[in-house]
Amino acid sequence: MSLPPKTGPVTRTGTSTATEVRVRGRDSVSDLIGKCSFTAMLYFLTCHRMPDAPETRVLDACLVTLMEHGLTPSAVIARLMADSVPEEPQVAVASGLLAIGSVFAGTTENCAALLLAIDGRIAVGETDAARTTARDYASAKKPVPGFGHGTHKPDDPRAIRLIEFAEESGMARRYIPLLRTLAAEVDLALGRHITINATGAIGALLLEIGVPVAAMRSFSVVSRAGGLVGHLLEEQETHSGRAIWSAAKKTVPYVEDE
Numbered sequence: 001m002s003l004p005p006k007t008g009p010v011t012r013t014g015t016s017t018a019t020e021v022r023v024r025g026r027d028s029v030s031d032l033i034g035k036c037s038f039t040a041m042l043y044f045l046t047c048h049r050m051p052d053a054p055e056t057r058v059l060d061a062c063l064v065t066l067m068e069h070g071l072t073p074s075a076v077i078a079r080l081m082a083d084s085v086p087e088e089p090q091v092a093v094a095s096g097l098l099a100i101g102s103v104f105a106g107t108t109e110n111c112a113a114l115l116l117a118i119d120g121r122i123a124v125g126e127t128d129a130a131r132t133t134a135r136d137y138a139s140a141k142k143p144v145p146g147f148g149h150g151t152h153k154p155d156d157p158r159a160i161r162l163i164e165f166a167e168e169s170g171m172a173r174r175y176i177p178l179l180r181t182l183a184a185e186v187d188l189a190l191g192r193h194i195t196i197n198a199t200g201a202i203g204a205l206l207l208e209i210g211v212p213v214a215a216m217r218s219f220s221v222v223s224r225a226g227g228l229v230g231h232l233l234e235e236q237e238t239h240s241g242r243a244i245w246s247a248a249k250k251t252v253p254y255v256e257d258e
Contacts, residue, residue, distance in 0.1 A: 013045065023045070024044065024045065024048065037060075039056055039060045039063060042219070046211060046212065046215045046219075047211060047212070051209065054169045054171055057165075057169060058169060058171050058208065058209050059211070061165050062162070062206060062223070063222065063223040063226075065158050065202060066105055066198065066220050066223040066224055066227075067227040069227075072099075072105070073099045073104055074096040074097065074098075074100060074224060077095050077098070078093060078095060078096030078235075079231055079235045079240055080241045080245065081095040082232050082235040082241065092228070092232050096228045097221050100220055100221055101217075107146065107199045107203075108199040108217065108219070108220055109214070109217050110146070110203070111145040111146025111200040111203035111204070112213050114144070114145050115178055115179060115203065117133075118130050119174070119175070130178070130185045133182065134185035135185075135189045137186075137189070138186075138189040144182075144186050145200070145203075146196060146199060146200020146203055147196060149195055149197045149198075153195065155196075156196065156197045156201075159196045159197055159200060159201035162198065163180075163196070166208065174207075175205075176205065176208060179196060179200065179201070183196050199220075202216075203216065
């Protein structure tokens, strides 16, 4: 019996030679540069196909939404690093991106995974899966991924606009309606209104256009990187990092152990 030939790891993402750059089977120079937007290229590299026009607009809206949100932890970190290592802009941006996670900006995939789980339960006949899920989270006193916000009350205006945009674009097909259903059940289970936040709306929207859950936090990173560039440049002009540092020392005073 003959053994199959040994194969090693391969890449299908891209390669280059002295005269050519190829990306997933496309000639970058003749097929992509000047013909493909950054948003479409991001989708292409992630989903292995070019998006159609509505999908591109939806992804673009999601990327714009997460790009900037004021002096968030990621922006503060980036400014402090820009003040500390002013000659290395990549250090400031990279440092700020490390704050994107399960608390800030990086929760999109958690909501998406929850929606997929509910959808799967409905598919096998559990028609009240959204209600059961909301009640389970309420009983456990756990926050529902994609819901609640420390600043935006009673509603996150970004989520409202994203959902409206999805409906206007004909892209609210499956997961946006499911998100709305879950939102109503969350309010009932908790006895008060809890906003759908931006990351929750984005999770549903990215599912609508076929983005893998595993890629969603990376999309948040790509988006926020652009916003941090703005903070970096402003920090070079205003040197706010020193004021942030001073405020921290005043707000968190040193005390001796008793």
